[in-house]
Amino acid sequence: MTKAASETKKVNAFDRWFRITERGSTVGAEVRGGFTTFMAMAYILVLNPLILTGATDVTGERLSLVGVTTMTAFSAFIATVIMGAIGRVPLALAAALTVNAVVAYQIAPHVTWAQAMGLVVLEGILIMILALSGARTAIMNAIPRDLKYAIGAGLGLFIALIGLVNAGFVTRRPDSDGTTVPVVLGSGGELQGWPIVVFLIGLLLMIALWGRKVPGAVMISIVVATVLGIVIETVASPGGWGLVTPTVPERIFAAPDFSLFGQVDLFGAFTHLSIVTVIVFLFTLVLSGFFDAMGTIIAVSDEAGLVKKDGKMPGMGLVLSIDGAAAAFGGVTSSSANTVFVESAAGVGDGARTGLASVVTGSLFGLAMFLVPLAAVVPQQAAAPALVLVGGLMCAQMRHIDWTNVEISLPAFLILAITPFTYSVTAGVGAGIIAFVLLKAVRGKWREPGWLLWIVALVFVAYFGINALGQLG
Template sequence: MSSDLASDAADAAGASGSPDGSPDGARTATAPAPAAPGRNGLDRYFKITERGSTIAREVRGGVATFFTMAYIVVLNPLIIGLAPDADGATLGVPTVAAVTALVAGVMTILMGVVGRYPFAIATGLGLNAFVATTLAPQMTWADAMGLVVLEGLIITVLVLTGFRTAVFNAIPGQLKTAISVGIGLFIALIGLVDAGFVRRVPDAAGTTVPVQLGVGGNLQSWPVLVFAVGVLLMAVLVARRVRGALLLGIVVTSLLAVIVETVAGVGPTVADDGTVNPNGWSLVVPALPDSVASAPDFGLLGQFSLLGSIERIGAVAALLFVFTLVLADFFDTMGTVVGVGAEGRLLDDKGRLPGIGRVLFVDSLAAIAGGAGSTSSNTTYIESAAGVGEGARTGLASVVTGVLFLLATLFTPLVSVVPSEAAGAALVVVGFLMITQIRTIDFDDHGIAIPAFLTMIVMPFTYSITNGIGAGLVAYVAIRTAQGRARDIHPLLWIVSALFLAYFAISPIQDLLGVA
């Protein structure tokens, strides 16, 4: 791993990019361009020309990524900021919003400068819900964030020792492709659900069908119409290879949403008084804000207790919680790097990302920063694929995204204008771009095809990248062994599969150990 941090000489050999900056162009690999004496320092440092990109594409991609994940500045405070801890204390929405944007901005810039790839970082969804619903109710918020810091420290050690990189390289190439496809399906489902196009069937409906189209099987709301228009608009722009298709689509769809809200007065799905309107906007009401800027409060920085949880719940319970956080964060990031890297043609012929050690190192530091900032563990975001879809291939795009997050600490009202219906439309289109990789999987070899299939379907169906990777790896080890081809299994995969079995059985293990 130290060699990855010290040098990125392999980047030029394994990197490639889009010849035209279009989403379709992103699917075509190009050979790295030879060094040109006239290139400036920025170009040479980020290897912009070598990866077939331009500064304009990087900026455009960075902006697109920001707009597809800016919702976290609004959503994370609703998950973390309102949840009470064991003592009944809450962190507060405004303060969590400020530190969410701050940590995302700093760590995404660090990813761009050190990792030099177009990966953006922010509070991990799922991980924040676990912290809010499982950890905090059993301890103080400071104790819970201390566990997140511990998780980050452990992952950092795994990176520095080379273990995390070794596991990444041990996964068969076709399973890595399946991870990419699964993430494509996953983010498409996220877009559909966030927009209200796909919804959970109410328990009172008396049916075993888990999901449905819109409300009661019908598309009957203005927000869903805006989403549908956004998907069609972006699909047309992508099909016509329009430069900046996704970013342009997000902007136009957001403006349409503002107009619709101004005229129709739709309102939110859940009003301040708790009234539920199933035809409302899912998260952000796209109205022009009353104010452009607001002063951020960073008072939550440093408010964590590293070992306080052990005194509160005991060492065994704390260890199990840290194990859950480590495994989820470990493989969520790995899946994201594979998926986004493959979409940008950044992987080498063995499915490896040159210089991945740097990327994983920054990601591990982000977990520590998330706990230290009381935002929950920060991780690499699958929405980075939106920027890659716009032609981004280097860390310069991440620097742009990070700067926008830092500005968001001051301009949170403006960030709130972009509704999830607009961002969700972009995710659906990006999902399509990612699943096209499925054609490279050998479905005649059931030993790899079935694990690949499980990887692809478990991700969206369980709403978890980690669950999909775990199901695929466990199935791969089991089937290859049953085929008499255990020698094909990398030794590390035996260890990882055993850890995943423990991960899937964490509740019985807790019961066996008498942990609440």
């Protein structure tokens, strides 16, 4: 065989594996789409560390900012390349904003970080089992579609509130000197200081760029706000930035920090919490990760022309299994559960149709591991606008809820209100499901929720009653 013939054969094998020609794409289009997806979701390298390092575990310990940033990039690198090379679809994965907030603000305060990440690993394993066994269909059917929308929107409100609090735009009651309202504007009821100015400029710029559909709008705004923060800190030294003070980094490149890799206590949470509490935490993690992944995979794949007329996508089981494995791997790296990012649609819109685009995106995350010093100078005020924007976009799911049906509207409202007000996704989801089955029962429709949802509701009743039962005992 001649050298030319051999090279042609390799190219053909490469093309066949990724189905580039079959899906009407080109290598150039896939590379371009991969870059676009990375630019659209690169903000997670800033936001995930911001969320995870903004909370403390039961011992008062915080995760390392540099370590979390490295692990966020590394985890996204491995998960996305595998999805591209094996799943062969243009779907990129990284730490899920709907899960990391649950891990940081709901689970970590009750256990150690290693134990919290152990629950993330178990979540990923459960998602894989659900994907492979077909049980996902039963769970999907058990929870009403409208309540799923409410859960997604409630998470959006939660994430947006975290962004506002991290930026200092609002202050939660425990931090506001005995005020009698849940949150107050700024500090003591008014906005003060240059850091708030940076947040407001970053937010307005991000909204403007997003409205103009500028590619990489989120990342561009974070960079601009960070540069503005560095200039202000250099000239005025106002302080008040929180966890990170924006200063010119001493270096751009640095060796990755893998110190958090493998810091997992798989079953330690069971020794600190009741079995019911652990089950509810796991249920919340699975709920947050599993359904978001399903919706995103279908939506992005449909846009890429990979969904058949019957609404099914070939290879869905494999894609969901990879998503579950990626979630578990996120726990192993202490970067929280990975999931498919809806920003993958940006790459699809720019021509991506195959897994080659994901390989490109993943490789860029791999390169980002060596640029951690740049991410480590981003103040909360520069990154928080992305939380507000993403949270607001997630709230768009509310439009699908049937607000005219009291059996849906009241449970949905409880989910939407309780989730951000209590800083607890579990509390919001639990209240909504209990209200749903109760309303069905009192209206003579107790069979409609199905036995599985009744069991879930009883688990939540036990969860809310744990403290009272403990006092009775």
